Amino acid sequence: MTQTTRPSIPGYTLGTPEVATSPITDAEFALLKQTVLLGDDDVRYLRMAGEVLSDQIEAILDVWYGFVGSNAHLVHYFSGADGKPDARYLGAVRQRFAQWIRDTCAANYDRAWLDYQHEIGLRHTSAKKNRTDGLVSPAPHIHLRYLIAFIVPITATIKPFLSKKGHSAADVDGMYTAWFKAVTLQITLWSEPYVAPSAF
Amino acid sequence: MTQTTRPSIPGYTLGTPEVATSPITDAEFALLKQTVLLGDDDVRYLRMAGEVLSDQIEAILDVWYGFVGSNAHLVHYFSGADGKPDARYLGAVRQRFAQWIRDTCAANYDRAWLDYQHEIGLRHTSAKKNRTDGLVSPAPHIHLRYLIAFIVPITATIKPFLSKKGHSAADVDGMYTAWFKAVTLQITLWSEPYVAPSAF
Ligand code: HEM
Ligand code: HEM
Numbered sequence: 001m002t003q004t005t006r007p008s009i010p011g012y013t014l015g016t017p018e019v020a021t022s023p024i025t026d027a028e029f030a031l032l033k034q035t036v037l038l039g040d041d042d043v044r045y046l047r048m049a050g051e052v053l054s055d056q057i058e059a060i061l062d063v064w065y066g067f068v069g070s071n072a073h074l075v076h077y078f079s080g081a082d083g084k085p086d087a088r089y090l091g092a093v094r095q096r097f098a099q100w101i102r103d104t105c106a107a108n109y110d111r112a113w114l115d116y117q118h119e120i121g122l123r124h125t126s127a128k129k130n131r132t133d134g135l136v137s138p139a140p141h142i143h144l145r146y147l148i149a150f151i152v153p154i155t156a157t158i159k160p161f162l163s164k165k166g167h168s169a170a171d172v173d174g175m176y177t178a179w180f181k182a183v184t185l186q187i188t189l190w191s192e193p194y195v196a197p198s199a200f
Numbered sequence: 201m202t203q204t205t206r207p208s209i210p211g212y213t214l215g216t217p218e219v220a221t222s223p224i225t226d227a228e229f230a231l232l233k234q235t236v237l238l239g240d241d242d243v244r245y246l247r248m249a250g251e252v253l254s255d256q257i258e259a260i261l262d263v264w265y266g267f268v269g270s271n272a273h274l275v276h277y278f279s280g281a282d283g284k285p286d287a288r289y290l291g292a293v294r295q296r297f298a299q300w301i302r303d304t305c306a307a308n309y310d311r312a313w314l315d316y317q318h319e320i321g322l323r324h325t326s327a328k329k330n331r332t333d334g335l336v337s338p339a340p341h342i343h344l345r346y347l348i349a350f351i352v353p354i355t356a357t358i359k360p361f362l363s364k365k366g367h368s369a370a371d372v373d374g375m376y377t378a379w380f381k382a383v384t385l386q387i388t389l390w391s392e393p394y395v396a397p398s399a400f
């Protein structure tokens with residue numbers, strides 16, 4: 001992930017001093033990667049996925065936003081002061097979400113990346129949700145239940161997109177498994193601010 | 201899941217009055233199932249997986265226990281008073297784990313099932329870990345990070361076993377996806393006692 005591939009997206013602060021600091025040590029992070037079985041092959045497959053997905057990002061986001069938008073219990077988290085979905089908020093987050101797909105495929109798992117995982121986690125909790133976009137919202141945080149449950153839609157829905165560029169079944173499987181590991185690893189990191197330090 | 205398929209396993213208390221009561225309402229549970237995209241097709245595929253896996257359970261547990269046993273940071277949670285892995289504890293949990301595979305494939309998602317999910321969640325926290333087997337352990341709870349991260353090994357390692365009975369690629373995929381949803385749904389439920397009620 002090189003500096004030059006990071007476009008200027010409102011509120012996207014990876015690598016800047018505004019970002020929170022991850023409490024995870026290198027040793028702890030190594031054990032986490034080991035636990036989700038993330039190895040060099042997976043990193044190679046993530047890079048392959050990055051190429052495969054690069055021109056499909058808006059279509060992927062249409063699927064994810066379609067799912068959120070058609071579920072009142074989910075779109076609730078995007079509501080503004082009037083209790084209705086806030087289009088500006090949805091749009092701003094969507095741009096950062098697009099970048100997240102690229103970052104997930106390009107991740108080098110360095111400190112800047114780890115710190116930004118902590119930042120994204122906080123942005124799902126009452127510590128930082130709504131702040132980046134200056135929103136007044138009746139939803140102060142994303143409930144942990146949906147954060148974890150979302151591993152499924154964010155993983156399962158990616159497969160058709162991975163299959164669209166004529167790769168072998170083995171390569172599609174490899175990319176899919178690598179994506180699954182990468183998403184689960186990130187949700188694990190994002191869960192940290194939800195619990196007492198001793199329980200994480 | 202009929203009463204008759206439940207063998208007598210030490211500490212396995214599904215459907216008994218000793219089990220904790222799930223705080224999840226029916227409406228909340230319906231939304232969770234919707235969020236992990238769990239539908240009737242998945243339930244049918246879980247039943248198919250139950251047949252496919254029924255005579256492979258010890259082999260599956262060998263893989264999972266092999267993974268835990270070869271990782272000091274994981275086997276630690278099975279240590280007894282002397283700080284070493286407790287063979288009696290490992291063996292007792294293994295029997296309940298075998299039953300869990302059967303239960304996951306046979307789940308009808310009723311109240312008894314939901315209550316037992318809450319019970320299993322508690323058995324991973326300091327509220328109930330070590331109690332069932334009367335253990336004195338230096339590990340008072342499973343850290344949430346590994347509970348979530350384990351979605352990967354518990355899911356990814358099942359695929360070869362699902363492929364072993366000559367089912368079509370489409371059926372293996374269907375069983376695999378249903379298993380993924382079922383595991384993620386359960387880990388979501390198990391995370392409840394880790395956080396403040398307002399954050400779950
Ligand atoms: C696998 C689970 C999830 C993934 C991968 C994910 C991904 C993301 C990403 C990449 C961002 C933008 C981060 C940034 O600011 O750079 C974000 C923000 C956000 N997500 Fe999620 N998300 C997940 C679960 C959820 C769920 C379940 C909801 C609830 C519907 C949700 C609602 C939001 C909202 C409202 C924001 C904006 C937060 C803010 O005010 O800054 N997310 N998410
Ligand atoms: C996907 C994640 C996991 C699944 C599906 C799972 C499954 C289970 C099951 C079915 C049981 C027995 C429940 C019963 O008493 O009927 C159990 C207990 C246990 N698990 Fe997990 N587990 C997971 C994560 C972990 C992790 C990461 C560890 C740490 C290595 C762990 C360590 C234990 C221990 C020590 C017990 C015994 C708890 C007690 O004292 O009662 N589990 N698990």
